[in-house]
Amino acid sequence: MADFTNSFWNIYIAVLTLLGIVGCGLLLWSQSTVKGPVEPGCQTGTTGHVWDDDLTELNTPMPRWWMCMFYISIVFGLAYLLLYPGLGAYAGKLGWKSSSVYQQELRKADSDYGPLFARYLQQDLKAVAADPQAHAIGERLFLTYCAQCHGSDARGSKGFPNLTDKDWLYGGDPDVIKTTILHGRNGRMPSMAAALGSDTDVENVANYVLSLSGSTHDPIKAIFGKSKFGACMGCHGPGGTGNQAIGAPNLSDKIWLYGGGVETIMETIRKGRNNTMPAFQDFLGEAKVHVLAAYVWSLSNEKSSLPQQ
Ligand code: HEC
Ligand code: HEC
Structure with missing residues (x-):
């Protein structure tokens, strides 16, 4: 409710709710004395409908106790809307809030x-x-x-x-x-594409990274990659064993945060990573x-x- 920028919808909903209740009340009242249509010549107090020879239908208004239950629910509804939030943005006389119950x-x-x-x-x-x-x-x-x-x-x-x-x-x-x-924590690795130069270098270094853990890699590319790994050592250490002070992962185990495929590693090198706990x-x-x-x-x-x- 509080999200609306003006009070139109609050009033609209409140009026609809009240009209609905008043409408129910009027309908009830209009029915409280009404009797059903009577067929000519029938026994007084009955509708004239007869079943099984002697079963007649009484023609009386709806039972009083039954009508009273409806009136009571209308009074209850109105009292409820007066005390508790329910009518548009009106907060209710008791000031009850689900958030304060939660706090409690x-x-x-x-x-x-x-x-x-x-x-x-x-x-x-x-x-x-x-x-x-x-x-x-x-x-x-x-x-x-x-x-x-x-x-x-x-x-x-x-x-x-x-x-x-x-x-x-x-x-x-x-x-x-x-x-x-x-x-x-915030683990941040910058994009290393520029530092490495070409995309071939990125691929070579990725293969070198894979070689560190003995994962499947291209040995020739890994040899070329090794010479470029200097750019990574500052954070990942000379053997790629990582640095816990800055959350740089160990690249020499087979445990991967993002996955151990050459494509994933190339993506990390090209774009860098920024991860938040x-x-x-x-x-x-x-x-x-x-x-x-x-x-x-x-x-x-x-x-x-x-x-x-
Ligand atoms: C919104 C997601 C998110 C929620 C919620 C979250 N974490 Fe994390 N958590 C991460 C991410 C992402 C990392 C890795 C951060 C990085 O790469 O630098 C992480 C890292 C960690 C680490 C460090 C792991 C390591 O290898 O050093 C621990 C411990 C941890 N979370 C524990 C928890 C606990 C306990 C909770 C619940 C209270 C929790 N996390 C809730 C996302 C989440
Ligand atoms: C400034 C420090 C820094 C530099 C330089 C750096 N990294 Fe990282 N690297 C990180 C950090 C921090 C993470 C973890 C990011 C995260 O928590 O999401 C990471 C993550 C990675 C991952 C993901 C590991 C996994 O388990 O999925 C790979 C692969 C990686 N780096 C390779 C490299 C390579 C190759 C280079 C050099 C071209 C390099 N990094 C340079 C800090 C660095």
Whole structure:
């Protein structure tokens, strides 16, 4: 409602609603004393319709109790519209809002579960990871806030890292994971097309990148590519093993954020990449992030350090 730029539609809807209710009332009133048509010569008080020899249809107005129920619902409807939002943009006398109910539920949840989260926040992340209850809470938080990007099994997809393996863009220590979730991350690789020169160079370097992990590649092109890899070393390191300080992926394992095909790698080199993990500190608060970080850490660490379920 609040999205309309003027009040026309609000008034339009309010008037339609009220006319509808008043119309129902009038219809009801007009029927309250009416009787059906009477056939000439019939028994008084009946319509003259007879079935099965002696079954006659009474000709009386609709039962009073039944009409009363309708009148009561009209009064209820009007009272409701007076007290609660329902008539156009009119907020209702009680000032009830679904958003304030939501806020109230949030406050209640905070007061119910706040102490629990506060207790976990005091504990070391690895200790939290070993707590079955914290693990269950972390899993639910993950499904609610993280699964849409990282997948419900946390294995990620193209552009969204797998969180269950030991390969980390930014580092897999519990504290680093917590920092990632609290403050977010932005992985940026510039377009390297100009630095490399021709598209042949791009293809050669892509083949060299593939050779680093022993993936299928063209060895001749890789040799030419190697001489151009200097442009990449600043970020990815001399052996292409990556740099967690800036989130430059390790290119020498077979784990790919965007895919290990030569075309995909050429696309990365030509266009660069810009990838964002949102920050959750303001949205979830540190205590929930703490439980989440412990949960994420546990996904790639020895099952034996986890509670048996
Ligand atoms: C809108 C999508 C999105 C959501 C929601 C999201 N992430 Fe991410 N996350 C990403 C992307 C994209 C990256 C990779 C960033 C990069 O390439 O620099 C990432 C990276 C990460 C990393 C670093 C992985 C590494 O290899 O170092 C962790 C840990 C992580 N996310 C955890 C979470 C958790 C926990 C949540 C839920 C609270 C979450 N993410 C929610 C998109 C998302
Ligand atoms: C300024 C630093 C920087 C330079 C220079 C750079 N990269 Fe990157 N590269 C990154 C970052 C950061 C990412 C991760 C982007 C993301 O998070 O989406 C990345 C991602 C990649 C990927 C994707 C890896 C995957 O797992 O899918 C490839 C391939 C790659 N770079 C190759 C190269 C090559 C080849 C060069 C040199 C021609 C190069 N990069 C130069 C920073 C750099």
